Amino acid sequence: MPDSLRQFKAEIFQALAHPTRIAILDQLRNGELTAGSFVESLGLEQANLSQHLAVLRARQIVSTRKVGNQVLYSVRDRLIFNMLDLMRRYFHKQVGESVSLLEEMEKAERRVR
């Protein structure tokens, strides 16, 4: 596997590695939204939001379209959503395992008592 591929993967993962940016992408699942809409829905500083959008732009994860005064954002490739969905599955599996581990521990605990 070429190192450039790993480099690319790392950069995309990096772009996804922030709760705010994940929230932004989640909101784009149903189509394009203005930059400003995130400020309201996520309740963050305008500058902060704009910086997170800049990260997603830099990695070409989103594309923009200017309409009059405002900028519409959309996700370039919906494959990104597959990544997020896969990660949700991963989360649930992990939680599941943690729960059953706890149950095991409780069983063992009861046996000792």
Added chain:
Amino acid sequence: MPDSLRQFKAEIFQALAHPTRIAILDQLRNGELTAGSFVESLGLEQANLSQHLAVLRARQIVSTRKVGNQVLYSVRDRLIFNMLDLMRRYFHKQVGESVSLLEEMEKAERRVR
């Protein structure tokens, strides 16, 4: 979507956001390997490798098993490989789009001349 879920996703993405750690995981596709094997195959400082392994451990992405003198690493949940594979597909799609964009530009260029 709960914020804790986005937090979790971000942490895992973060753990994957380094070429060295991606390389480590790639090598674990065929089963467990000793910590030392990465030092040789990747040609990095022993301490550096160990630090990257610590990141993967902290996020529970890998699990370890001590055998005598050495530590065997393995991937806890192969879903992680699905993430890497999906990212490879994403890469190829992006490259493909870039190529066809270039071709479009060349066509346009020829029309102008």
Added chain:
DNA sequence: AAATAATATGCGAAATTGCGAATATAATAA
């Protein structure tokens, strides 16, 4: 017990990231 081998950890420096405050830019409205 002392030496060796495999792995992990602590430390300091450089680079990167995240954030708020202020400022810049661009389009529209007055």
Added chain:
DNA sequence: TTATTATATTCGCAATTTCGCATATTATTT
């Protein structure tokens, strides 16, 4: 033209990441 609205950029700072170097820890061998 001036004011307003939407968005982006710059700056300074704190926090985090990455790395090499040195050191610690644990198991094995001599």
